[in-house]
Amino acid sequence: MPSNNQKLYDKDKVIAGLVIFVVLATFPFWYNLGKAASAPELELTDKAKAAEKCVRDTQYMRNEHMQLLDEWRDTVVRDAKRIYVNERNMGYDMSLSNTCLDCHSNKEQFCDRCHNYTSVNPYCWDCHIDNPKEAK
Amino acid sequence: MNVKYMFSLVAVLLLILLSYAGAEAAGMKTFFGIFIPYIAVAIFLIGFIWKIVGWAKSPVPFRIPSTCGQQKSLPWMSYSYTDSPYTKTGVVLRMALEVLLFRSLFRNTKFEQHGDRLIYRWEKWLWLFALLFHYAFLVTVIRHLRFFAEPVPFFVQWLEGLDGFLQLGLPGLFLSGVALAAAAIFLLLRRMYLAEIRYISLPSDYFPLFLIIAIAVSGIMMRYFTKVDVVAVKELTLGLVTFGPTIPEGVGGLFYVHMFLVCVLLIYFPFSKLMHLGGVFMSPTRNLPNNSRAVRHVNPWNYPVKVHTYEEYEEEFRDKMVEAGLPVEKGA
Numbered sequence: 001m002p003s004n005n006q007k008l009y010d011k012d013k014v015i016a017g018l019v020i021f022v023v024l025a026t027f028p029f030w031y032n033l034g035k036a037a038s039a040p041e042l043e044l045t046d047k048a049k050a051a052e053k054c055v056r057d058t059q060y061m062r063n064e065h066m067q068l069l070d071e072w073r074d075t076v077v078r079d080a081k082r083i084y085v086n087e088r089n090m091g092y093d094m095s096l097s098n099t100c101l102d103c104h105s106n107k108e109q110f111c112d113r114c115h116n117y118t119s120v121n122p123y124c125w126d127c128h129i130d131n132p133k134e135a136k
Numbered sequence: 137m138n139v140k141y142m143f144s145l146v147a148v149l150l151l152i153l154l155s156y157a158g159a160e161a162a163g164m165k166t167f168f169g170i171f172i173p174y175i176a177v178a179i180f181l182i183g184f185i186w187k188i189v190g191w192a193k194s195p196v197p198f199r200i201p202s203t204c205g206q207q208k209s210l211p212w213m214s215y216s217y218t219d220s221p222y223t224k225t226g227v228v229l230r231m232a233l234e235v236l237l238f239r240s241l242f243r244n245t246k247f248e249q250h251g252d253r254l255i256y257r258w259e260k261w262l263w264l265f266a267l268l269f270h271y272a273f274l275v276t277v278i279r280h281l282r283f284f285a286e287p288v289p290f291f292v293q294w295l296e297g298l299d300g301f302l303q304l305g306l307p308g309l310f311l312s313g314v315a316l317a318a319a320a321i322f323l324l325l326r327r328m329y330l331a332e333i334r335y336i337s338l339p340s341d342y343f344p345l346f347l348i349i350a351i352a353v354s355g356i357m358m359r360y361f362t363k364v365d366v367v368a369v370k371e372l373t374l375g376l377v378t379f380g381p382t383i384p385e386g387v388g389g390l391f392y393v394h395m396f397l398v399c400v401l402l403i404y405f406p407f408s409k410l411m412h413l414g415g416v417f418m419s420p421t422r423n424l425p426n427n428s429r430a431v432r433h434v435n436p437w438n439y440p441v442k443v444h445t446y447e448e449y450e451e452e453f454r455d456k457m458v459e460a461g462l463p464v465e466k467g468a
Contacts, residue, residue, distance in 0.1 A: 017417060021414070032377050038371070067363070118370055119296060
């Protein structure tokens with residue numbers, strides 16, 4: 001790189017290219033300008049508050065509920081087993097509609113808040129919209 | 137065993153250990169979660185611009201395009217419009233083919249000798265996996281905007297739908313992540329197992345590959361296997377880009393490894409061969425029209441040499457030349 005030379009060749013094109021680069025690379029900074037970063041607040045229904053404990057502990061449910069639901073689906077559909085026993089030795093009906101959505105019946109204030117925040121669009125709801133009960 | 141790739145592998149492993157131990161054991165979450173990312177982005181942006189400006193200051197006085205087809209000459213001879221471009225449009229098309237489709241890698245052939253015959257074999261694997269690697273990386277980067285933008289822009293959601301169209305498992309499989317890891321591993325194995333490629337490979341070739349593989353694998357781990365609290369992760373990343381950084385609870389050590397490796401990549405970027413991202417646009421062998429036969433290109437810093445043309449010479453000595461009987465162009 002010549003250090004003594006100050007002339008920028010093809011100045012217009014180079015600067016235009018650099019501007020495009022900086023604008024694209026800093027997209028998150030200007031897109032979120034003036035917004036707060038706070039995570040969404042979840043609202044629990046009275047029933048969920050009364051139950052106190054979910055199927056598993058809260059952090060596990062936060063991180064891995066989707067995997068649990070996936071296991072449930074496979075177990076019910078493939079093995080026809082419907083009872084899930086958790087680490088507290090309590091049994092639950094493996095059903096999104098009958099178990100999960102029974103307490104968490106407020107999809108807009110519960111499920112959707114985090115899903116929208118992290119741009120998750122699960123196709124569970126394509127079928128499981130029949131809260132509270134599906135036919136047994 | 138080869139010292140060149142072992143060096144890079146050990147370097148990446150040390151970086152992984154450093155960030156994991158630093159964030160988990162030493163509790164330096166602020167350092168790895170806030171300080172390093174800001175430093176990395178600053179170095180990346182400033183380094184990138186500095187590098188491009190340096191290249192833009194390097195003079196290219198003459199046309200030096202690599203000619204990959206027939207040059208434009210006489211009007212009745214057809215010429216290669218994009219492989220030896222003569223017009224600006226030709227150059228733009230050539231650059232587009234190069235940047236978007238890796239035209240020059242597509243030209244790759246394998247040279248073999250069979251008895252007394254020399255054979256150029258069709259060799260498209262490098263082109264295919266290079267293309268796969270770069271596009272998978274691009275999709276992965278754009279997908280990650282879901283952590284850096286609130287609300288998540290429509291094109292990110294659209295891309296996620298396309299990327300996860302197989303609807304495999306929960307969380308749904310993103311093809312780009314798998315393609316990125318697979319293609320990077322292919323490019324690494326190619327350097328390790330082909331003797332002639334291994335011979336010309338340096339630690340600076342292996343290091344980015346190991347680094348990117350580690351980034352992809354740690355990302356895949358977090359999404360599909362060990363799990364992190366995604367909402368907390370977004371709180372952290374969004375805090376960074378809104379200049380209100382926080383370290384939320386419940387973000388695992390693997391996340392700090394992932395982010396630290398990305399930061400290392402950003403810091404390493406401007407000082408390495410990864411700068412081909414900007415460099416491809418600056419390469420004179422691609423971005424100049426091949427018009428030396430039609431246009432005279434004068435070196436701009438030519439020293440102003442004092443010339444004495446024949447006309448001036450004859451003007452000065454015409455009398456003496458005529459006297460001596462030498463032929464002159466203009467009559468005395």
